[in-house]
Amino acid sequence: MLKRLVGQTAIYGLSSILGRLLNFLLVPLYTSVFATGEYGRLSVLMTMVAFSMVVLTFGFETAFFHFTNKEKHPSKILSTAFFFLSTTALLFLTFTIQSVDSIANLLHVTGNAIYIKYLAFILVFDVITTLPFAKLRVDNKAWRFAFIRMTNVTVNIALNLFFFLLCPFLLSKGYAVELIKSFYRPDFGIGYIFTANLLASFSMLLLLSPEILSIKIAFDKSVFIRMWKYAFPILIGGLAYTTNEMVDKLLLEYLLPPSIATEQVGVYSACYKIAIFMTLFIQAFRYGAEPFFFAQAKTINAKQQYANVMRYFVAFTSLIFLGINVFIDLLKHFLQNESYHVGLDVVPILLLANLFLGIYYNLSVWYKVTEKTKYGAYISLTGAIITISLNLALIPSISYMGSAWATLVCYITMCVLSYYFSRKYYPIPYDWKRISLYMSSAIVFYGLWTIWHDSYFIMSSLLCLLFIFAVIVLEKRKKISNFNH
Numbered sequence: 001m002l003k004r005l006v007g008q009t010a011i012y013g014l015s016s017i018l019g020r021l022l023n024f025l026l027v028p029l030y031t032s033v034f035a036t037g038e039y040g041r042l043s044v045l046m047t048m049v050a051f052s053m054v055v056l057t058f059g060f061e062t063a064f065f066h067f068t069n070k071e072k073h074p075s076k077i078l079s080t081a082f083f084f085l086s087t088t089a090l091l092f093l094t095f096t097i098q099s100v101d102s103i104a105n106l107l108h109v110t111g112n113a114i115y116i117k118y119l120a121f122i123l124v125f126d127v128i129t130t131l132p133f134a135k136l137r138v139d140n141k142a143w144r145f146a147f148i149r150m151t152n153v154t155v156n157i158a159l160n161l162f163f164f165l166l167c168p169f170l171l172s173k174g175y176a177v178e179l180i181k182s183f184y185r186p187d188f189g190i191g192y193i194f195t196a197n198l199l200a201s202f203s204m205l206l207l208l209s210p211e212i213l214s215i216k217i218a219f220d221k222s223v224f225i226r227m228w229k230y231a232f233p234i235l236i237g238g239l240a241y242t243t244n245e246m247v248d249k250l251l252l253e254y255l256l257p258p259s260i261a262t263e264q265v266g267v268y269s270a271c272y273k274i275a276i277f278m279t280l281f282i283q284a285f286r287y288g289a290e291p292f293f294f295a296q297a298k299t300i301n302a303k304q305q306y307a308n309v310m311r312y313f314v315a316f317t318s319l320i321f322l323g324i325n326v327f328i329d330l331l332k333h334f335l336q337n338e339s340y341h342v343g344l345d346v347v348p349i350l351l352l353a354n355l356f357l358g359i360y361y362n363l364s365v366w367y368k369v370t371e372k373t374k375y376g377a378y379i380s381l382t383g384a385i386i387t388i389s390l391n392l393a394l395i396p397s398i399s400y401m402g403s404a405w406a407t408l409v410c411y412i413t414m415c416v417l418s419y420y421f422s423r424k425y426y427p428i429p430y431d432w433k434r435i436s437l438y439m440s441s442a443i444v445f446y447g448l449w450t451i452w453h454d455s456y457f458i459m460s461s462l463l464c465l466l467f468i469f470a471v472i473v474l475e476k477r478k479k480i481s482n483f484n485h
Contacts, residue, residue: 024276024334026160031270032336033164034190040265042190044253045107047246049119054242056089056127059234061134062368063227065294068138079218081227082131089127096120108253118194125201132211137287152204159196233377240380244387244410248403251391256399268400270335271343274328275350278320282358285313289361297369303428310362310428314435315471317358318442321351322467326449326460348446349404355439356411363418366426375421383414434474441467 030039060081068074096103097117104113136145167184170176205212252265289309296302324331325348332341367375387410394402422428445463453459 024273026157027270027273028334028336029160029164030193031334031340034266036263036266036270036337036339038189038266039270040249040253040262040267041109042193043249043265043269044262045109045115045119045190047249048107049123050242050246051239052092052123053126054235054238056092056123057085057130057238058088058228059231059238060085060227061130062234062290062373063231064131064134065138065290066230066368066371067223067227075216076218076220076223077227078131078135079216080220080223082212082215083217083219084224085131086128089124093120093124112191115191115194118191118198122194122198122201125198125205128212129201129204129208132208132215135211137290148204148207151207152200155203156196156200159199160193163192163196230371230373233373233375236377237373237380240377240384243384244380244407247384247387248391248395248400248406251388251395252400252403255392255395264399267340267343268346268403270340271346272350274324274331274334274344274347275354277324278317278351278354278358281317281320282354282361285358286361293365294369302369303426306362306365306428307430310359311431311434311438313358313362314355315438315475317355318438319464319467319471321355322442322445323464324351325446326453326463327457329455330457343400346400346404349401349408352443353404353408353411356408356415359435360411360415360418363415363422366418366422366428370426372425375418375425379414379417379421382417383410386410386413431478434478437474438471441470 030042034042064077064081067077097120100113100116100120103116104110107116109115133145133148136142163184167180168186170180171184171186249265249269252268253261255261256264293306296305299305328344328347332344335341364376367373387406390406390409391403394406419430445467449459449463
């Protein structure tokens with residue numbers, strides 16, 4: 001079963017990791033084209049998109065996984081959930097189009113209301129495709145899932161290169177000037193990022209049309225009520241999680257002096273991107289692990305499987321933490337404009353914070369399989385309160401460094417709370433000694449690197465190889481010990 005999880009994670013990771021990695025490769029382009037202020041404006045708008053996506057999906061994706069494994073007629077689950085999400089998405093689109101100017105003023109993009117319209121359509125397309133994607137995961141159609149995701153990414157990147165490289169190049173050389181000027185405006189700026197995202201999301205919708213058209217148009221009230229009761233705490237938890245992930249950018253925008261606020265958001269957001277290799281793996285893991293956890297819940301040794309997954313997960317993410325930190329002098333060149341480099345000190349803190357976030361995802365299995373999702377909401381809300389409070393306290397004095405520390409404290413607290421409640425309702429025999437050893441070793445190795453390292457990355461490579469060797473030796477010893485047991 002663990003091999004199947006690794007296989008599923010690898011395939012989902014093919015689309016998730018490669019997709020976001022390719023998007024990460026756009027960061028050098030964006031940081032060379034946009035000033036820190038413009039990049040900060042982009043970050044604020046994408047933060048609002050993240051909040052809206054959580055609200056519009058209502059936690060029904062996780063509810064779909066849960067009830068599909070329990071319902072005798074899973075088609076009712078899919079049709080009811082899809083009808084609800086599609087209807088609310090279309091209502092949201094109607095409201096946004098009618099209120100577009102007011103929303104643009106609120107988000108400080110007055111005169112660019114078209115941004116809001118594009119983002120609204122992107123959200124609707126993404127909401128409508130949420131459950132068809134979930135169905136592919138339930139049906140173990142990982143390759144089709146990966147193909148559609150990668151098509152979305154390919155279209156998005158191709159259009160970004162077209163708008164930000166090819167069109168300016170052709171205009172500068174005097175090629176096809178009249179044709180290009182008929183659809184391209186250099187002053188549209190970040191609007192072309194939204195244009196590329198919109199067309200990419202629409203392509204995804206088209207590719208998923210066979211799955212969408214196969215869904216019966218039906219609504220079962222009793223099914224909806226059960227799903228809603230299960231999903232509502234997940235919705236609250238999702239909002240709290242998004243607050244933990246995103247609200248720092250909004251608070252930076254509104255708490256810092258107007259003369260520097262947007263620029264600080266831009267620096268923080270760009271440096272946050274360097275931690276992407278950690279978030280990429282965590283996202284790929286979630287795609288593969290969520291259906292796996294629900295399926296394993298029925299087996300006799302489910303708890304031991306969950307414990308094993310946690311141990312392997314921490315070993316790998318600790319390596320990612322170490323690798324990114326000791327090769328930071330190489331990775332920083334992805335931020336083309338050196339004005340962004342002043343924020344690199346946040347990277348180790350954010351990496352460690354995301355490692356704890358990944359641990360929390362593993363820990364959260366207990367309340368999902370026991371249908372105690374309200375505890376997930378309580379824990380996430382506690383995290384959100386900590387995030388907001390610490391940001392309010394720290395941003396005025398230490399700017400985005402305060403946001404980074406707030407994120408770390410938040411996720412550590414959420415891990416502690418989740419483990420505490422899991423011991424009461426669904427105890428899992430996690431190997432905390434081994435987990436702590438992997439994490440502390442990675443931190444110590446990073447500390448050694450800060451004391452001495454070279455410009456040829458010899459020390460960086462040796463530390464990573466030593467960590468890998470230590471993990472392999474320890475895991476082999478554990479395997480032998482378990483066998484003798």
